[in-house]
Amino acid sequence: ASDTEIVVTAQKRTERLQDVPLSITAFSERSIEQQGITSIDDYATRSAGVRLSRDGTQATISMRGIASSTNAETTSATAGIYIDDYPIYDTWFRFSSPDLRIFDVERIEVLRGPQGTLYGATSLSGSVRILTNKPDLDAVGAKFEGTLSTTDGGGTNYALNGMVNVPLSTDKLGLRAVGYYRSDSGYVDAPQRGNLKNVDDRETYGGRIYLSAQPTETLNLLASLFYQHDAQDDQSATYYSPPAGRTIDDYNSVLPNVTRSELLVASIVANQEIGEGNLTLSGTYAENSSRNRFDATPFTTALGLPVPTYQIQPSDSDTKILEARYTSAATGSFRYILGAYYNSRYRVLYQTAQQPALIPFYGTGNIYDVYAAQRATEIAAFGEGTLAFADKWEATIGLRVFKNDYSFQSNVTGLFNSFVAPLTPSVTDIDNGQTDYTPRISISYKPSSSINLYATASKGYRFGLTNYNSGANGGTPLAYKSDVLWNYEAGIKATLWGGRGTFNTTAYYIDWKDIQLSFRNANGQAYVTNAGDARSYGIESEFAFRPSPAFEMNAAFSLGDSELTKDNPGIVRRAASIRGPAVLGVFKGDDLPGSQSFSGSGGAQFNIRDIGAGDAYVRGDIVYVGRSYVDFMKEGSLKIGGYTTVNLRVGYRTDKFEITAFADNLFNSRGVVNAVPNADLAGSDAAYRVRPRTIGATLRARY
Secondary structure (H helix, E strand, O other): OOHHHOEEOOOOOOEEHHHOOOEEEEEEHHHHHHOOOOOHHHHHHOOOOEEEEEEOOEEEEEEOOOOOOOOOOOOOOOEEEEEOOEEOOOOOOOOOOOOOOOOOEEEEEEEEOOOHHHHHHHOOOEEEEEEEOOOOOOOOEEEEEEEEEEEOOOOEEEEEEEEEEEEEEOOOEEEEEEEEEEEEOOOOEEHHHOOEOOOOOEEEEEEEEEEEEEEEOOEEEEEEEEEEEEEEOOOOEEEOOOOOOOOOOEOOOOOOOEEEEEEEEEEEEEEEEEOOEEEEEEEEEEEEEEEEEEEOHHHHHHOOOOOOOEEEEEEEEEEEEEEEEEEOOOOOOEEEEEEEEEEEEEEEEEEEEEOHHHHHHHOOOEEEEEEEEEEEEEEEEEEEEEEEEEOOEEEEEEEEEEEEEEEEEEEEEOOOOOOOOOOOOEEEEEEEEEEEEEEEEEEEEEEEOOEEEEEEEEEEEEOOOEOOOOOOOOOOOOEOOOEEEEEEEEEEEEEEHHHOEEEEEEEEEEEEEOOEEEEEOOOOOEEEEEOOOEEEEEEEEEEEEEEEOOEEEEEEEEEEEEEEOOOEEEEEEEOOEOOEOOEEEEOOOOEOOOOOOEEEEEEEEEEEEEEOOEEEEEEEEEEEEOOEEOOOOOOOOOEEOOEEEEEEEEEEEOOOEEEEEEEEOOOOOOOEEEEEOOOOOOOOOEEEEOOOOEEEEEEEEEO
16 A cells, blocks of 8 residues: 555544644554564654664653653653553653564554643653554454574574464454564673673563454454563673773673563453444553663772672552543544543562672661652543634644642662661652643645645643652752643645655644753762753655555655753753763753754665566665764763664565565664763763664565
């Protein structure tokens, strides 16, 4: 199918992509397979205005330069990721974030700009929706996929995916089961640990199961269960600037940083036709747990005793979500959505680093010991209506009214909490809440069936929360406020050459107030505080063209500028450390961390038809990730981005089988995706780089 035929559900109803007055990138199942999209790295870098941040086992995205930090640590994400209707990111403490495997996925939608009216607090700058395939009640089907590859400087990678669809009662009851396993070899070496090679192996496995029932012509029931397990033997950090005798494939950790996480999501959805509309009722329960073990030797080294020491960090959360919404018929001069939403998340975190060898010197071996518990609840009512008020004109008004309640308790002890009284706990017990609203106003004009002109104003917000390490040295503030933004955009969506091409472009301006930004205290720990106001403006454009079955191409780019508009001279931007004295203040005109002035991607595919029983194809994709910095000031800050990757794919497919040979990162770019200053508290900066060149093959079979 061409891009002009893609339908999306970004506005909680089925619509043609080109008709929606929002800036959206949509990847169909066909384009996902053609481009080899299997993870967040793939779809984020191919979408205009989207930036990927990776920090250890955490990966987050931001859009339109609205980023709190280049590191995915303690602040809430500014953009949400959903699998179907479940928001993956916790409101707080994202110490692990599952990188959802992209297999048997109907569509990926990237929604730029705040989506607070329909999606709530997790969509300050936008949202990504991963929409999975559901059971087919009419036909038996199966799909299997195997991939074998090798990574330069690493080892062998392999992945196995499978799907089976079985109608249990034709037109009445169906089952769809999906399973996957992936093993990615490490490519980072640890010279300080006996010159170990490829220490950062990663393993992922999981699956989804769906049971769909159609008891009547107007009622559909869907129950689903999703599980994913992620395990990494060490972090993928390398030296940002390798010292003598080391390379960019090395890092200096004394002990491995081991992470294990699990995500379980169970949901049930009922869709009942009522009149010409549809009532949807859904309930979701989810559990997210992690068992991490990090190298705490930098802490003992800072205390004058470089003894290998671990920091243990178990964390558990559970989430309960209820939603009810009524969607009117798509026809007629007025269509609308009305709904109610409830979300409750509870998380418990433990964090401890103990070293008995410190007792003779400090009277305790307690370096750091944290217990923290947080509960965040959102109750909301929302609605959106669209009126065709004149020939070719439509106006949309939406509103979400919400009430957030938030409670936080923590108990912190240890030398890094207080050298004077390390065993005296710093106790925090606070409750707060907020009642507010997020509106959206949009107007569109369609002079013809192939042109859609639109303008939108929308508001986004994010929870104000608490720093879990607020008792630690370094002037860490106890809490930070909510931040809000107003987004103004105007765009055009054009269908060209009789449906063979599309050109979509949007210009936007964002006014961001009381922004939450991440900094690091003297102990190297991240914390969040409100750092003034900012604005971001730019252009996003996407183009797709398929002049004939033999050739197709696509391109996307973004231009933007994001900077502070208000001075905050007293804030501790960089605490005093071995790197030097404290750096104070952020000022008007400072660029936001991680903001890129330009990024872009493009791809082209040549199809050779009717070779034997199938078709052959050759595809190339190029991605440029724009240059940015991890701090507000360029001088003395670490540069990230500014690199290009090229992927190549050659394949042959029939109705039942497909084999593809691929080379990802063909020219072996070692560009820096993200960086952490003074990561070891001894002056060494860490870099998270693009995965080295990976060459392999994928075999698919369909039934």
